[in-house]
Amino acid sequence: MPSLAQSFVVSPVRCDVRSHDDCMFLRQIDLTTALRPSLLPDETLLFVQDAVGLYAGKFKLPDYQSGQAYLTSHRACYVDNEEPRKRAVAIDLKDVDRVELYAGFLKSSPKVTFLPKASRLNLASVRHSGPIAASSSPASRTGSPLRPSFEPPRASNATWICPICSFSNPVPPNFDPAIANETTPLPPCQACGIKPPLVNVIKAAIAGLSNRPQNGSAKANVCPRCTFENHPSLHTCEVCGASLQSSAPASSGSTPLQSSSAQSSSARNSLDQRPDSPGPQVASQDISATLANPTESVKFSFRVGGEKTFHDRLKQALTQRKWLLQATPKYPSGSTEHGQNPQQAPPPPRGIGIAGLERRGMELRKNNELVIGNAFEDLEALMASAKEIIALAETFANQTRPDNQQETNDASALLSQLNLSTTRDMLGSANSTTNNTYLTELSRQLAEYLTDDARGILRHEGGIISLVDLWAVFNRARGGVELVSPADIAAATGMFDKLKLPVRQRRFKSGLLVVQERSRTDEKTVAALVGWLKDFQEIPPDAPLVWDWRVFGQGVTAQQTAEMFGWSIGVATEELEMAEERGALCREVGMEGVKFWQNFLSVSESQ
Amino acid sequence: MQNLGDFKLPHFFNYPPYFTLQPVRDTREKQVQVWKELIIDYCRTQKIFVIGLEEEFPLFSNPVIERSLSHEAREAFLSALVSEGRAEWLGKGHRKCLILWHHIQDWADIILRFVKDNGLEDSVITVEEMRSGVECRGTELHGIDRAILMRALRLLEQKGKLAIFKGTSADDEGVKFSM
Numbered sequence: 097m098p099s100l101a102q103s104f105v106v107s108p109v110r111c112d113v114r115s116h117d118d119c120m121f122l123r124q125i126d127l128t129t130a131l132r133p134s135l136l137p138d139e140t141l142l143f144v145q146d147a148v149g150l151y152a153g154k155f156k157l158p159d160y161q162s163g164q165a166y167l168t169s170h171r172a173c174y175v176d177n178e179e180p181r182k183r184a185v186a187i188d189l190k191d192v193d194r195v196e197l198y199a200g201f202l203k204s205s206p207k208v209t210f211l212p213k214a215s216r217l218n219l220a221s222v223r224h225s226g227p228i229a230a231s232s233s234p235a236s237r238t239g240s241p242l243r244p245s246f247e248p249p250r251a252s253n254a255t256w257i258c259p260i261c262s263f264s265n266p267v268p269p270n271f272d273p274a275i276a277n278e279t280t281p282l283p284p285c286q287a288c289g290i291k292p293p294l295v296n297v298i299k300a301a302i303a304g305l306s307n308r309p310q311n312g313s314a315k316a317n318v319c320p321r322c323t324f325e326n327h328p329s330l331h332t333c334e335v336c337g338a339s340l341q342s343s344a345p346a347s348s349g350s351t352p353l354q355s356s357s358a359q360s361s362s363a364r365n366s367l368d369q370r371p372d373s374p375g376p377q378v379a380s381q382d383i384s385a386t387l388a389n390p391t392e393s394v395k396f397s398f399r400v401g402g403e404k405t406f407h408d409r410l411k412q413a414l415t416q417r418k419w420l421l422q423a424t425p426k427y428p429s430g431s432t433e434h435g436q437n438p439q440q441a442p443p444p445p446r447g448i449g450i451a452g453l454e455r456r457g458m459e460l461r462k463n464n465e466l467v468i469g470n471a472f473e474d475l476e477a478l479m480a481s482a483k484e485i486i487a488l489a490e491t492f493a494n495q496t497r498p499d500n501q502q503e504t505n506d507a508s509a510l511l512s513q514l515n516l517s518t519t520r521d522m523l524g525s526a527n528s529t530t531n532n533t534y535l536t537e538l539s540r541q542l543a544e545y546l547t548d549d550a551r552g553i554l555r556h557e558g559g560i561i562s563l564v565d566l567w568a569v570f571n572r573a574r575g576g577v578e579l580v581s582p583a584d585i586a587a588a589t590g591m592f593d594k595l596k597l598p599v600r601q602r603r604f605k606s607g608l609l610v611v612q613e614r615s616r617t618d619e620k621t622v623a624a625l626v627g628w629l630k631d632f633q634e635i636p637p638d639a640p641l642v643w644d645w646r647v648f649g650q651g652v653t654a655q656q657t658a659e660m661f662g663w664s665i666g667v668a669t670e671e672l673e674m675a676e677e678r679g680a681l682c683r684e685v686g687m688e689g690v691k692f693w694q695n696f697l698s699v700s701e702s703q
Numbered sequence: 704m705q706n707l708g709d710f711k712l713p714h715f716f717n718y719p720p721y722f723t724l725q726p727v728r729d730t731r732e733k734q735v736q737v738w739k740e741l742i743i744d745y746c747r748t749q750k751i752f753v754i755g756l757e758e759e760f761p762l763f764s765n766p767v768i769e770r771s772l773s774h775e776a777r778e779a780f781l782s783a784l785v786s787e788g789r790a791e792w793l794g795k796g797h798r799k800c801l802i803l804w805h806h807i808q809d810w811a812d813i814i815l816r817f818v819k820d821n822g823l824e825d826s827v828i829t830v831e832e833m834r835s836g837v838e839c840r841g842t843e844l845h846g847i848d849r850a851i852l853m854r855a856l857r858l859l860e861q862k863g864k865l866a867i868f869k870g871t872s873a874d875d876e877g878v879k880f881s882m
Contacts, residue, residue, distance in 0.1 A: 648718055682730050684720035686770060693720045697733045 122152075122185040122394060125173055129547045129598055130540035131180040133166050133173040138418065138483075142409045143167040144537050145402035150174055150185075151207070153392035159183055165396055167409055169418040172210065172396070187394055189410075190419050197407045198395075206403040207395045208410065254304020256297050263287035273301040464488065494575070536595065538580065539588035543597040545570060546611065554599070558662030560612040560671075563589060563601075565664060604670040605677070622675045628652075628660060629681075629694045651684055651691030710748055713741060722770040724779055738780045743789060747804040752848035753793065754781065754800045801850065805843070810855035813843050815864065818880050827879045830856070 128134045135141065144167070150160040160183055163176040170190075176183035193213040200206035254267040265286050277294075284291045317326040317340050319333035332339050398406065467488070471481045546554050546566075553569060554561060561569075563585060571579045580588075589601040589611055600614050632649035652660075658668035672692045675681045682695040715721045715737055725731040745762050746752070754760055756777055764771030772780075781800045784790035788806070793799040805813070814833075818824060821838045828836075834852060839845045844852075856878060859865050865880045 651719065676727050676730070679727065679729050682720045682725055682727070682734075683723060684770075685723045686719065691719075693718070695720075695730060696718055697715070697720065697725070697730055697737065 122150075122174075122187055125171075125184050125186045127175065127181060127184050128544050130543035131175060131595070131597070132537075132540050132544070133168070133171070133175065133184065133186065135168060136170060139168045139170045140418070141166060141168050142413060143402075143406055144533060145398060145406055146177075146533050146536070147399040148174060149205075149397040149399065151395035151397060153394075160185070162399075165398075165406065167406060167413070169413050169416065172410065174396070188419075189414060190417075192414065195407065195410055195414065197403060200403075205397045205399050206401070207397045208403055208407050210394045210396075212393065254301050256292060256300030258285035258288060258290065258292060259296060260290050261285060261288040265292075267297060267301050267304060271297065271301055273298045273305075535584065535588050535591060538584060539591045539595060539597065542566070542570065542585070542588055542611075543592065543595075543599050545573070546599050554611075554613060556662070557664065558667075559616055560610050560663060560667055562664060562667055563609040563611065566611055605673065606670065608666060608670050610667060610670075618674060618678070621671055622678055622680045624661070625657070625671070625675050626680050626694060629692075648696060649694055651693045653689060653691055657692075710745055713737070716741075716765055717768055719768055719770050722765065722772050722776070724773065724776040735780060735783045739784055739787065739789075742780065742784065742802065743804050746802045750846050752802055752851060754802060756781070756798055756800070801848070803851065807851070807854050807858055810847075810851060811858050811862075814852075814855055814859065817842055817844055824880050827877050830876050830878060833878070 126134045146164040148165040150157045163174050166173040171186040173186040193211045196209045198207040255264040257264050317328050321338040322336040324335045567585045592600050598614050602610050654669040658665045681692045684691045725734050791801045793801050
């Protein structure tokens with residue numbers, strides 16, 4: 097059994113990449129194919145900014161210094177530029193207590209600080225956390241804020257106050273607040289002999305934990321003016337209000353901060369004068385939350401600006417609290433009864449032809465009727481289904497006024513449902529760097545749109561789509577809001593390669609620009625064409641041919657190729673010509689137009 | 704394999720793209736190569752010396768597959784022959800082409816061999832006789848184009864092997880060999 101002294105030792109823990117899960121409320125997130133954070137169903141994207149770095153508390157996170165920040169209604173995400181899949185983290189806004197903006201000074205960039213909610217996090221985690229990994233913490237929380245390198249805390253100098261006689265009793269040494277439950281034996285109060293409720297003892301034990309840094313650091317902070325011994329993490333003296341020197345920083349084994357000197361010079365910002373103790377740090381000045389709070393704040397550092405807009409939108413998002421809407425129940429679909437939990441509606445029977453279309457239209461109308469009826473019957477149900485009602489109303493409005501291009505909040509909400517919400521507005525003022533960000537985001541969005549399996553755009557076009565078609569389809573999907581100019585599409589697709597996205601742009605000999613999957617190369621296309629042509633040698637043709645089809649096969653026109661592979665005619669022509677360039681095909685100009693054959697001319701004439 | 708008269712046509716003749724001038728450089732080179740050989744072979748066997756571009760040349764079209772060479776294609780192939788030295792354009796403008804499946808020098812050698820074989824040294828023979836006389840039956844000289852023959856003879860005259868002189872009738876010339 098470790099000695100008491102040993103149990104007091106606070107092992108210094110660096111907030112580096114390994115201990116992410118435990119030391120702060122950042123957590124890994126999933127990315128889409130275009131390396132953007134994949135949004136939850138109700139989440140909307142509010143802002144994007146690149147050239148962002150992450151700080152944990154005061155320390156720079158070594159691998160997280162150049163990336164993009166995505167602000168959504170539920171989270172603030174960071175996606176690294178070099179290793180996007182490995183280093184993508186996010187902070188849930190519901191865990192954020194408040195947010196502060198540091199406007200930057202000399203060499204230090206502007207920063208936005210996220211301060212986690214202390215009390216709820218800790219209490220919940222302490223109560224629920226197992227010895228090491230807090231898998232039992234509620235799903236909505238992040239990992240346990242307690243560092244796994246900590247021994248289960250033993251507060252031997254904690255005291256609990258008896259609720260009857262207010263005598264302060266010591267908490268027993270073997271009392272572990274983490275695993276205490278009803279069966280733990282509790283000693284009665286020494287004065288009045290009444291056993292305390294478990295809650296009090298646990299609270300007291302936790303309170304005792306918060307006193308531990310005192311033992312860990314040098315000594316209590318002595319006020320220079322009135323010599324009162326303050327708690328070491330205070331910044332102003334409790335008695336006279338003088339500002340306290342933070343205790344001398346222990347050797348900072350973490351990455352040296354460029355801006356540390358600049359930061360410490362701005363004494364007004366109390367966050368920057370946090371004591372450099374490697375132990376658990378108190379995130380805010382408010383230590384009336386006496387619970388030990390080993391979590392630290394997280395800072396986003398904006399190297400090229402954008403912090404103002406980020407901060408504004410972040411505050412908006414925090415006040416709106418869209419994550420709470422997740423709890424509202426879905427509106428009942430047409431096939432279930434009113435008030436029941438929505439079941440999965442059975443897929444509508446596939447109708448064919450006009451009858452099917454009519455049937456589908458009727459079902460849609462019935463559903464709408466049901467929804468509207470239910471919503472207006474019950475006002476509460478209306479509040480819950482407010483979002484869906486808005487969406488419905490919007491579609492009706494668009495039908496009746498197709499020329500209405502005014503962008504309302506609802507339109508953008510609808511738009512964001514389709515994940516097509518990259519607009520210039522979202523990215524701050526229009527200067528060259530913002531333009532760049534706009535193009536980058538647009539290209540990512542295009543990549544997502546193309547590889548979206550639900551829509552299957554690329555698949556539908558046979559894996560290759562011309563830029564003109566892409567422009568048309570993309571703008572149509574945007575629904576007439578914030579259309580993208582052809583120049584932007586061309587520039588954005590040009591960046592596919594640079595951003596290592598799964599699609600790429602390709603220029604044909606004649607200048608036609610297309611977009612295709614990265615894995616599709618010319619060789620593969622040529623092989624596919626030749627393979628198809630070879631088939632003609634096997635299968636007897638329908639109409640009798642005047643030449644020996646067994647030897648030569650048949651010629652194909654661009655039209656036939658387009659039908660076969662699902663390409664558009666322009667693309668088919670280009671691909672055939674490309675194969676001809678490589679010598680796999682040769683052309684024949686006849687009465688019926690241009691046909692392409694397998695190239696037998698190149699075969700050596702050893703007849 | 705088809706036959707054109709008694710000439711065996713190559714495999715390719717039935718390949719429709721064969722009759723289209725290929726745009727791709729490599730393929731076109733192959734195509735030109737094949738055509739050149741075909742033309743030379745055909746002319747040699749059929750003893751055709753002159754090809755007129757506008758005329759119907761049976762080699763240039765294949766009625767079976769209903770394809771034929773365009774004017775541009777014909778010109779391209781014949782030009783290739785000319786640049787190789789196996790043909791010559793007659794007159795200004797590319798209308799007629801003289802096919803030399805033997806070079807002029809070769810023809811000269813053939814004439815010399817003919818003379819030796821038939822013991823015509825130091826004797827006189829008319830040009831017509833050389834072309835269609837009794838002795839030349841069975842040799843390559845039979846039915847030779849007059850222009851080619853004249854050129855070959857002139858070449859030999861320059862070398863001093865023979866002398867050309869005008870004969871009794873105005874339209875014929877005689878040749879005296881002096882080996």
